């Protein structure tokens with residue numbers, strides 16, 4: 001039965017980690033996957049998470065099945081973080097939230113639900129976007145196209161192109177938007193541009209789907225939620241996928257959520273009933289541990305304050321690495337202006353390195369980056385930054 005099975009290509013991001021793990025060079029650096037490492041090159045176990053985990057282990061709770069959509073303690077905490085604790089939408093019962101298996105799982109629940117709602121729609125993702133966006137929506141059965149986003153000349157957003165495209169689309173088109181810390185480019189929309197995107201979605205009857213995987217990694221919890229808040233104020237219905245992989249450093253626990261803003265409380269109960277069917281026929285109900293940790297931290301004022309300060313620490317360290325890399329590249333005689341790295345937001349930099357240059361970095365230096373030239377700044381530290389700057393400088397000199 002497997003004789004005709006073809007070899008699938010490696011995943012463009014997680015496949016790099018496979019190659020990295022197999023690399024025996026002690027100086028190797030993985031700038032491929034979007035994971036935050038501390039200055040010792042370790043994935044941190046946040047103190048707030050550790051404290052919540054300790055309390056949970058001591059309480060030794062039973063491990064029954066969870067509600068299909070996840071526990072209310074978790075889904076309410078997700079809503080408060082995304083929409084703001086005083087949100088009118090939450091009070092009006094207009095937000096439906098279901099726990100997801102990471103942000104990816106949340107996207108997939110949303111995609112499967114959308115496919116049932118609107119099977120003829122096309123999904124539009126930014127050009128470029130996270131590699132898995134296209135694959136995931138295609139796997140859910142949608143044609144996937146792009147809207148203009150990154151302008152390599154300005155290293156910013158081609159907003160005129162993006163807006164013109166949105167205004168040309170048929171009603172019901174699904175628009176995948178990166179709520180903050182655009183992956184892979186690090187180029188975000190301004191607040192005023194978000195307002196124009198909201199207006200375009202309203203004018204054309206588009207279905208906004210916001211992907212929020214990096215809340216807190218640009219400017220802060222509330223500041224990074226500006227797109228969600230503007231859509232909330234618009235009266236439109238929309239989707240938000242969110243993730244605690246990065247913000248709680250809980251990658252392998254796969255803690256995410258899908259939130260859907262509906263028109264009314266009554267609509268919410270119908271929407272939730274359908275989302276639950278999608279989940280039940282897929283993995284039945286979600287895992288307990290990670291969501292319990294997140295709910296505990298977010299509902300305890302002390303642990304929440306501790307988490308926010310740890311999140312700020314991660315954000316600040318990434319910024320320091322951005323500045324450090326730019327300075328070191330200049331010090332190594334790289335003529336090209338890399339100051340854009342400091343302006344990009346979140347974990348990534350779209351360096352402008354070509355696929356060939358990335359391949360040389362990997363082969364000659366054991367420095368792994370995505371073939372599009374995306375690097376994860378959060379993998380740099382005081383020990384490896386010189387080595388990485390040196391590798392990039394040598395590759396650029398050809």
Ligand code: LMR
Nearest residue numbers: 013032033034035130183
């Ligand atoms: C990334 O873009 O590297 C992360 O979001 C991890 C992943 O799942 O691809």
